[in-house]
Structure formats: C-alpha cells, structure tokens
Amino acid sequence: MMIYLKLLYSFFKIGLFSFGGGYAMLPLIQREVVSVNKWLSMKEFINVVAISQVTPGPVAINTATYVGYKVAGILGSSFATLGVVLPSFIIILIVSKFFFRFRNNKYVDAAFTGLRPAVVGLIAAAAILVAFGSFVDYKSVLIFLAAFIATYKYKIDPILMIILSGIVGFLVY
Numbered sequence: 001m002m003i004y005l006k007l008l009y010s011f012f013k014i015g016l017f018s019f020g021g022g023y024a025m026l027p028l029i030q031r032e033v034v035s036v037n038k039w040l041s042m043k044e045f046i047n048v049v050a051i052s053q054v055t056p057g058p059v060a061i062n063t064a065t066y067v068g069y070k071v072a073g074i075l076g077s078s079f080a081t082l083g084v085v086l087p088s089f090i091i092i093l094i095v096s097k098f099f100f101r102f103r104n105n106k107y108v109d110a111a112f113t114g115l116r117p118a119v120v121g122l123i124a125a126a127a128i129l130v131a132f133g134s135f136v137d138y139k140s141v142l143i144f145l146a147a148f149i150a151t152y153k154y155k156i157d158p159i160l161m162i163i164l165s166g167i168v169g170f171l172v173y
Contacts, residue, residue, distance in 0.1 A: 003072045004079045010037060011064045011083030018060070024119050025060040025084075028124035033063075039071050046133040055160055060084050066164050 010032045018025040026049060033039050040048065052062035061081055068080025102108050135141050147165050150156040 004075060005072060005078040006037070007068050007076055008083040011080045014060070014064075015087035016085040018122070021055075023059060023126045026063075027122060027129055029063055029067075030129060033067050040068055042133055048129060049130055050134075074076060079117055095128065112165035143172070 008013075014025055014028045018028055029046055030042075034042050034045050048063055048066050048096060049059065052059045052066070055062050061084060064080040065077045068077035070076075072079070109148045133161040135144065142167055151158055151161050
C-alpha cells in the first residue's frame with residue numbers, strides 16, 4: 001500500500017506545482033521519477049516521454065500512467081494518474097467558484113503575468129532535458145535538423161514528420 005501512496009503523493013506534487021501543461025511538467029516529473037525515487041533511468045524516461053508524445057492524451061498523464069504501471073502495475077498506474085490530475089481538478093473547482101468575482105482584479109492579473117515567463121522557462125528546460133538525452137550520435141542530430149527544417153521552414157505536418165522520422169530511425173539504426 002505504501003508504494004501506491006508514494007506514487008499518488010509524488011504525482012500530486014507534480015500536478016500541484018506545475019504550470020503550463022505537460023511539457024512544463026517534464027522537469028518536475030524527471031526529478032521525481034529519475035532523480036528522487038529512481039523508478040526509471042534517464043534513458044527510460046526519455047523513451048517514456050517520446051511514447052507519451054505520440055500516444056493520445058496529455059504527456060503528463062501518459063507519463064504518470066506508464067510510470068505507475070511500471071512501478072506497481074494497474075493499481076499503481078491508477079494512483080499515479082489520479083495524483084497528477086487531482087490538483088488541477090481541485091484548483092479548477094476553486095477557481096471557477098471565484099473567477100467572476102476576481103477576474104478584473106489587478107493583483108490576480110499581475111500574478112498571471114508573472115507566471116507566463118516561468119512557464120516558458122519550464123518548457124525550455126523540458127526541451128533541453130529531452131534534447132540532451134535524445135542525441136546519441138551524429139545521425140540522430142541530422143534526423144533532428146531535417147525534421148526541424150521540414151516542419152519549421154516548409155510547414156510539413158508534424159504528425160507526418162513523426163512518422164517519417166520513425167521510419168528513417170528504423171532504417172538508419
């Protein structure tokens with residue numbers, strides 16, 4: 001029973017202190033899952049993030065579900081997933097109760113203005129974290145550059161780029 005509560009608590013903390021969505025949560029998830037609890041290695045974590053990105057649903061929920069399952073089976077995945085979504089659910093209930101009363105409050109507006117740069121920083125940290133673990137050799141750097149240029153400059157559909165990159169990775173490796 002202790003592992004279930006630890007999963008719930010760890011992912012509750014992640015859900016409670018993360019702003020900006022799944023990608024902003026990745027540094028916190030990495031810290032809890034890899035560094036603190038050692039449930040996954042860094043390589044496993046990067047693979048989980050990659051799988052979470054291509055499966056339906058939010059990255060943080062997919063990651064929590066996988067980690068919970070790996071650590072403690074189906075019940076573990078339920079506790080981890082509940083932990084990551086419960087803070088948002090509680091906060092939304094509270095915010096919706098008071099939103100109309102405080103929506104034009106200058107202090108509330110200032111707080112949200114202050115949160116924006118922090119969210120961008122967390123997303124940038126997640127991108128750097130995943131990038132350093134993803135490049136294994138010069139071929140992986142070339143695949144990244146080709147996908148980036150094709151998506152950014154030529155506006156190729158990102159889903160198509162994921163599929164093409166997977167095919168190229170399969171052929172190259």
